[in-house]
Amino acid sequence: MQEVLSTQDLAPTSRARAARLVTSEGFQRVVVGLILLNAVTLGLETSDTVMAGFGPVLEFIDGALLLLFTAELALRIFAFRGRFFRDPWGIFDLLVIGISWAPSGGDLAVLRSLRVLRVLRLLSVVPSLRNVVGAMLAALPGMGSIVLLMGLMFYVSGVMATKLFGESVPEKFGSLGDSIFTLFQLMTLEGWVDDIVKPALENHPWALLFFIPFIVISTFVVLNLFLGVIVESIQTLRETRESADAGAAQAATDAAASAAHADSGMLLSELRALRAEVAALRAERG
Incomplete structure:
Protein backbone atom coordinates (compact mmCIF):
# COMPACT_ATOMS: atom_id res chain seq x y z
CA MET A 1 0.00 0.00 0.00
CA VAL A 126 7.81 29.77 -32.74
CA PRO A 127 5.16 32.01 -31.08
CA SER A 128 5.39 34.76 -33.70
CA LEU A 129 4.66 32.27 -36.49
CA ARG A 130 1.72 30.91 -34.51
CA ASN A 131 0.35 34.44 -34.25
CA VAL A 132 0.59 34.95 -38.02
CA VAL A 133 -1.14 31.64 -38.75
CA GLY A 134 -3.83 32.42 -36.18
CA ALA A 135 -4.42 35.81 -37.80
CA MET A 136 -4.70 34.23 -41.24
CA LEU A 137 -7.23 31.70 -39.98
CA ALA A 138 -9.21 34.47 -38.33
CA ALA A 139 -9.20 36.34 -41.64
CA LEU A 140 -10.70 33.43 -43.60
CA PRO A 141 -14.34 34.66 -43.39
CA GLY A 142 -13.39 38.04 -44.83
CA MET A 143 -11.12 36.41 -47.42
CA GLY A 144 -13.98 34.15 -48.47
CA SER A 145 -16.02 37.17 -49.53
CA ILE A 146 -13.08 38.49 -51.55
CA VAL A 147 -12.59 35.09 -53.21
CA LEU A 148 -16.26 35.06 -54.17
CA LEU A 149 -15.89 38.56 -55.63
CA MET A 150 -12.79 37.52 -57.58
CA GLY A 151 -14.50 34.39 -58.90
CA LEU A 152 -17.46 36.43 -60.09
CA MET A 153 -15.14 38.94 -61.75
CA PHE A 154 -13.16 36.18 -63.50
CA TYR A 155 -16.32 34.50 -64.75
CA VAL A 156 -17.85 37.68 -66.17
CA SER A 157 -14.53 38.80 -67.67
CA GLY A 158 -13.90 35.31 -69.08
CA VAL A 159 -17.24 35.26 -70.88
CA MET A 160 -16.59 38.73 -72.28
CA ALA A 161 -13.04 37.86 -73.38
CA THR A 162 -14.20 34.68 -75.10
CA LYS A 163 -16.79 36.56 -77.12
CA LEU A 164 -14.48 39.48 -77.90
CA PHE A 165 -11.18 37.73 -78.66
CA GLY A 166 -12.08 34.05 -79.17
CA GLU A 167 -11.95 34.15 -82.97
CA SER A 168 -8.84 36.33 -83.32
CA VAL A 169 -6.76 34.75 -80.50
CA PRO A 170 -8.18 31.21 -80.16
CA GLU A 171 -5.10 29.82 -78.37
CA LYS A 172 -5.70 32.27 -75.50
CA PHE A 173 -9.44 32.94 -75.55
CA GLY A 174 -10.87 30.06 -77.60
CA SER A 175 -13.01 28.72 -74.72
CA LEU A 176 -14.22 29.92 -71.35
CA GLY A 177 -11.60 27.81 -69.56
CA ASP A 178 -8.80 29.17 -71.76
CA SER A 179 -10.02 32.72 -71.18
CA ILE A 180 -10.12 32.33 -67.37
CA PHE A 181 -6.62 30.83 -67.35
CA THR A 182 -5.34 33.66 -69.58
CA LEU A 183 -6.95 36.25 -67.34
CA PHE A 184 -5.28 34.64 -64.31
CA GLN A 185 -1.94 34.97 -66.11
CA LEU A 186 -2.86 38.57 -66.87
CA MET A 187 -3.53 39.19 -63.17
CA THR A 188 -0.05 37.91 -62.26
CA LEU A 189 1.48 40.23 -64.92
CA GLU A 190 3.55 37.30 -66.23
CA GLY A 191 4.32 38.02 -69.91
CA TRP A 192 1.08 39.90 -70.26
CA VAL A 193 2.30 42.34 -72.90
CA ASP A 194 3.88 40.00 -75.46
CA ASP A 195 1.80 36.87 -74.86
CA ILE A 196 -1.68 38.31 -74.31
CA VAL A 197 -2.15 41.99 -75.10
CA LYS A 198 -0.15 42.36 -78.34
CA PRO A 199 -1.82 39.42 -80.16
CA ALA A 200 -5.21 40.85 -79.21
CA LEU A 201 -4.21 44.38 -80.32
CA GLU A 202 -3.32 43.17 -83.81
CA ASN A 203 -7.01 42.63 -84.57
CA HIS A 204 -8.64 44.79 -81.89
CA PRO A 205 -6.93 48.18 -81.37
CA TRP A 206 -9.38 48.96 -78.58
CA ALA A 207 -8.40 45.83 -76.58
CA LEU A 208 -6.60 47.94 -73.97
CA LEU A 209 -9.99 49.28 -72.90
CA PHE A 210 -10.69 45.75 -71.66
CA PHE A 211 -7.28 44.64 -70.37
CA ILE A 212 -6.19 47.76 -68.46
CA PRO A 213 -9.31 47.99 -66.24
CA PHE A 214 -9.11 44.26 -65.59
CA ILE A 215 -5.46 44.54 -64.48
CA VAL A 216 -6.18 47.53 -62.26
CA ILE A 217 -9.16 45.87 -60.58
CA SER A 218 -7.73 42.35 -60.19
CA THR A 219 -4.09 43.11 -59.41
CA PHE A 220 -4.12 46.45 -57.63
CA VAL A 221 -7.50 46.31 -55.91
CA VAL A 222 -8.62 42.75 -55.21
CA LEU A 223 -5.19 41.40 -54.22
CA ASN A 224 -4.63 44.36 -51.92
CA LEU A 225 -7.98 43.59 -50.32
CA PHE A 226 -6.50 40.23 -49.29
CA LEU A 227 -3.53 41.98 -47.71
CA GLY A 228 -5.81 44.48 -45.99
CA VAL A 229 -7.97 41.75 -44.43
CA ILE A 230 -4.90 39.85 -43.17
CA VAL A 231 -3.25 42.99 -41.76
CA GLU A 232 -6.49 43.97 -40.03
CA SER A 233 -6.78 40.48 -38.55
CA ILE A 234 -3.21 40.64 -37.24
CA GLN A 235 -3.85 44.08 -35.73
CA THR A 236 -7.10 42.92 -34.12
CA LEU A 237 -5.40 39.85 -32.67
CA ARG A 238 -2.59 42.00 -31.30
CA GLU A 239 -5.00 44.48 -29.73
CA THR A 240 -6.99 41.64 -28.18
CA ARG A 241 -3.90 40.14 -26.61
CA GLU A 242 -2.69 43.54 -25.41
CA SER A 243 -6.11 44.15 -23.83
CA ALA A 244 -6.00 40.74 -22.18
CA ASP A 245 -2.49 41.42 -20.84
CA ALA A 246 -3.56 44.85 -19.61
CA GLY A 247 -6.62 43.33 -17.94
CA ALA A 248 -4.49 40.72 -16.23
CA ALA A 249 -2.05 43.38 -15.05
CA GLN A 250 -4.92 45.55 -13.77
CA ALA A 251 -6.44 42.57 -11.98
CA ALA A 252 -3.10 41.86 -10.31
CA THR A 253 -2.79 45.53 -9.32
CA ASP A 254 -6.32 45.56 -7.90
CA ALA A 255 -5.65 42.35 -6.00
CA ALA A 256 -2.47 43.81 -4.52
CA ALA A 257 -4.27 47.05 -3.61
CA SER A 258 -7.11 45.06 -2.02
CA ALA A 259 -4.64 43.01 -0.03
CA ALA A 260 -2.83 46.17 1.09
CA HIS A 261 -6.14 47.76 2.08
CA ALA A 262 -7.08 44.66 4.04
CA ASP A 263 -3.73 44.72 5.82
CA SER A 264 -4.19 48.42 6.61
CA GLY A 265 -7.66 47.76 7.99
CA MET A 266 -6.37 44.93 10.15
CA LEU A 267 -3.53 47.09 11.44
CA LEU A 268 -5.98 49.92 12.23
CA SER A 269 -8.23 47.50 14.11
CA GLU A 270 -5.28 46.27 16.15
CA LEU A 271 -4.27 49.87 16.97
CA ARG A 272 -7.80 50.65 18.11
CA ALA A 273 -7.86 47.54 20.28
CA LEU A 274 -4.50 48.50 21.76
CA ARG A 275 -5.75 52.02 22.53
CA ALA A 276 -8.82 50.58 24.19
CA GLU A 277 -6.64 48.36 26.40
CA VAL A 278 -4.40 51.31 27.29
CA ALA A 279 -7.44 53.41 28.15
CA ALA A 280 -8.82 50.60 30.28
CA LEU A 281 -5.53 50.28 32.17
CA ARG A 282 -5.43 54.02 32.83
CA ALA A 283 -8.98 53.91 34.09
CA GLU A 284 -8.13 51.12 36.51
CA ARG A 285 -5.10 52.99 37.85
CA GLY A 286 -7.07 56.20 38.20
Missing part, protein backbone atom coordinates in the same frame (compact mmCIF):
# COMPACT_ATOMS: atom_id res chain seq x y z
CA GLN A 2 2.86 2.37 0.84
CA GLU A 3 4.45 1.64 -2.54
CA VAL A 4 1.22 2.47 -4.39
CA LEU A 5 0.85 5.76 -2.53
CA SER A 6 4.41 6.77 -3.25
CA THR A 7 3.91 6.02 -6.96
CA GLN A 8 0.73 8.08 -7.05
CA ASP A 9 2.48 10.96 -5.32
CA LEU A 10 5.40 10.75 -7.73
CA ALA A 11 3.31 10.77 -10.94
CA PRO A 12 1.94 14.32 -10.68
CA THR A 13 5.40 15.59 -9.75
CA SER A 14 6.91 13.88 -12.79
CA ARG A 15 4.26 15.35 -15.10
CA ALA A 16 4.81 18.80 -13.60
CA ARG A 17 8.55 18.53 -14.16
CA ALA A 18 7.96 17.34 -17.73
CA ALA A 19 5.57 20.25 -18.34
CA ARG A 20 8.09 22.76 -17.01
CA LEU A 21 10.78 21.19 -19.21
CA VAL A 22 8.85 21.21 -22.50
CA THR A 23 7.61 24.78 -21.93
CA SER A 24 11.00 26.17 -20.92
CA GLU A 25 12.70 28.62 -23.25
CA GLY A 26 15.88 26.55 -23.48
CA PHE A 27 13.99 23.42 -24.50
CA GLN A 28 12.08 25.33 -27.17
CA ARG A 29 15.34 26.70 -28.57
CA VAL A 30 16.76 23.19 -28.80
CA VAL A 31 13.66 21.99 -30.67
CA VAL A 32 13.90 24.92 -33.09
CA GLY A 33 17.58 24.14 -33.67
CA LEU A 34 16.79 20.48 -34.40
CA ILE A 35 14.04 21.46 -36.84
CA LEU A 36 16.41 23.81 -38.68
CA LEU A 37 19.06 21.08 -38.78
CA ASN A 38 16.48 18.69 -40.22
CA ALA A 39 15.57 21.30 -42.84
CA VAL A 40 19.23 21.50 -43.90
CA THR A 41 19.65 17.72 -44.11
CA LEU A 42 16.46 17.31 -46.13
CA GLY A 43 17.65 19.98 -48.53
CA LEU A 44 21.05 18.30 -48.91
CA GLU A 45 19.33 15.00 -49.74
CA THR A 46 18.04 16.56 -52.97
CA SER A 47 21.61 16.80 -54.30
CA ASP A 48 22.91 13.67 -56.04
CA THR A 49 26.50 14.77 -55.47
CA VAL A 50 26.02 15.19 -51.72
CA MET A 51 24.10 11.92 -51.43
CA ALA A 52 26.86 10.07 -53.26
CA GLY A 53 29.43 11.22 -50.71
CA PHE A 54 27.41 11.60 -47.49
CA GLY A 55 24.16 9.72 -48.12
CA PRO A 56 24.46 7.26 -45.19
CA VAL A 57 25.42 10.05 -42.80
CA LEU A 58 22.45 12.19 -43.81
CA GLU A 59 20.07 9.24 -43.51
CA PHE A 60 21.44 8.47 -40.04
CA ILE A 61 20.98 12.08 -38.95
CA ASP A 62 17.46 12.09 -40.35
CA GLY A 63 16.57 8.92 -38.45
CA ALA A 64 18.11 10.25 -35.22
CA LEU A 65 16.19 13.51 -35.55
CA LEU A 66 12.95 11.61 -36.10
CA LEU A 67 13.57 9.68 -32.88
CA LEU A 68 14.26 12.91 -31.00
CA PHE A 69 11.10 14.52 -32.35
CA THR A 70 9.10 11.46 -31.37
CA ALA A 71 10.57 11.49 -27.87
CA GLU A 72 9.76 15.21 -27.54
CA LEU A 73 6.19 14.55 -28.68
CA ALA A 74 5.81 11.65 -26.23
CA LEU A 75 7.13 13.86 -23.42
CA ARG A 76 4.54 16.52 -24.23
CA ILE A 77 1.75 13.93 -24.28
CA PHE A 78 2.94 12.61 -20.91
CA ALA A 79 3.08 16.12 -19.46
CA PHE A 80 -0.27 17.42 -20.70
CA ARG A 81 -2.26 14.22 -21.40
CA GLY A 82 -5.78 15.13 -22.55
CA ARG A 83 -4.95 18.82 -22.92
CA PHE A 84 -2.42 17.91 -25.62
CA PHE A 85 -5.14 16.45 -27.86
CA ARG A 86 -7.34 19.52 -27.36
CA ASP A 87 -4.59 21.76 -28.69
CA PRO A 88 -4.74 22.15 -32.51
CA TRP A 89 -0.97 22.68 -32.68
CA GLY A 90 -0.44 19.44 -30.77
CA ILE A 91 -2.60 17.55 -33.28
CA PHE A 92 -0.65 19.20 -36.10
CA ASP A 93 2.68 18.02 -34.63
CA LEU A 94 1.26 14.53 -34.09
CA LEU A 95 0.16 14.26 -37.74
CA VAL A 96 3.50 15.54 -39.04
CA ILE A 97 5.51 13.06 -36.96
CA GLY A 98 3.06 10.25 -37.77
CA ILE A 99 3.51 10.84 -41.52
CA SER A 100 7.28 10.67 -41.02
CA TRP A 101 6.92 7.19 -39.50
CA ALA A 102 4.78 5.91 -42.39
CA PRO A 103 6.51 3.29 -44.59
CA SER A 104 8.09 4.87 -47.65
CA GLY A 105 8.68 1.84 -49.84
CA GLY A 106 6.77 0.54 -52.85
CA ASP A 107 3.55 2.37 -53.64
CA LEU A 108 4.03 4.59 -50.58
CA ALA A 109 7.37 5.98 -51.76
CA VAL A 110 5.73 9.39 -52.18
CA LEU A 111 5.45 9.59 -48.38
CA ARG A 112 9.21 9.89 -48.16
CA SER A 113 9.02 13.34 -49.73
CA LEU A 114 6.49 14.33 -47.07
CA ARG A 115 9.22 14.19 -44.45
CA VAL A 116 9.89 17.81 -45.30
CA LEU A 117 6.62 18.61 -43.50
CA ARG A 118 8.60 18.31 -40.27
CA VAL A 119 10.06 21.72 -41.09
CA LEU A 120 6.53 23.13 -40.75
CA ARG A 121 6.72 22.33 -37.04
CA LEU A 122 8.39 25.72 -36.74
CA LEU A 123 4.84 27.08 -37.03
CA SER A 124 3.88 25.41 -33.76
CA VAL A 125 7.15 26.09 -31.91
